[in-house]
Amino acid sequence: MARSTVHIVALIASLALVSNTSAEGLAPYKIVGDGIAESLTGSPGDPARGRALVLARTTTCILCHSGPFPETRFQGDLAPDLTGAGNRWTVSQLRLRMVDASRFNPDTIMPSYYRNDGLVRVGRNFTGKPILSAAEIEDIVAYLATLRN
Numbered sequence: 736m737a738r739s740t741v742h743i744v745a746l747i748a749s750l751a752l753v754s755n756t757s758a759e760g761l762a763p764y765k766i767v768g769d770g771i772a773e774s775l776t777g778s779p780g781d782p783a784r785g786r787a788l789v790l791a792r793t794t795t796c797i798l799c800h801s802g803p804f805p806e807t808r809f810q811g812d813l814a815p816d817l818t819g820a821g822n823r824w825t826v827s828q829l830r831l832r833m834v835d836a837s838r839f840n841p842d843t844i845m846p847s848y849y850r851n852d853g854l855v856r857v858g859r860n861f862t863g864k865p866i867l868s869a870a871e872i873e874d875i876v877a878y879l880a881t882l883r884n
């Protein structure tokens with residue numbers, strides 16, 4: 736191979752590596768039983784950021800759920816109250832539910848927040864991208880785990 740060809744091949748290989756880890760890609764995860772045991776980012780999430788995300792309009796959680804959110808008047812009643820979710824579910828189960836709630840209930844109305852294939856009813860902006868990032872999923876999981884009563 737000519738020297739310049741080798742350089743081009745190396746360049747293409749390195750670009751492929753970069754695009755693998757781009758913001759739009761999914762971090763690999765392994766479903767074991769009814770959960771995902773390992774953090775999607777390799778580190779624990781931040782519960783305070785997770786709480787803020789659950790309350791944020793962008794995640795739409797409280798359109799369906801209620802919970803221990805005294806500062807918010809309007810909360811949903813289409814889904815279980817999130818109070819005590821950390822007692823009812825392990826961290827591993829909470830993570831899988833956030834990634835893909837349809838694993839627990841194939842007919843669920845809860846969005847799959849970390850899946851980019853086979854989604855129905857996704858807005859155009861979301862096509863091909865997970866709704867939340869791996870770090871956001873971990874923050875929310877960390878927060879839900881604190882909801883013990």
Ligand code: HEC
Pocket residue numbers: 789794795796797798799800813814815816817819820823829832836839840842843844845846848875879
């Ligand atoms: C469109 C409605 C909807 C949205 C939006 C939604 N969920 Fe859900 N969620 C549900 C329903 C319905 C269930 C009950 C189980 C099922 O049908 O999947 C549920 C179940 C859960 C559970 C288990 C509840 C329990 O303790 O039994 C958790 C935890 C949860 N959702 C967290 C969230 C979080 C966090 C968000 C936002 C990032 C969210 N959900 C967004 C509808 C929704």
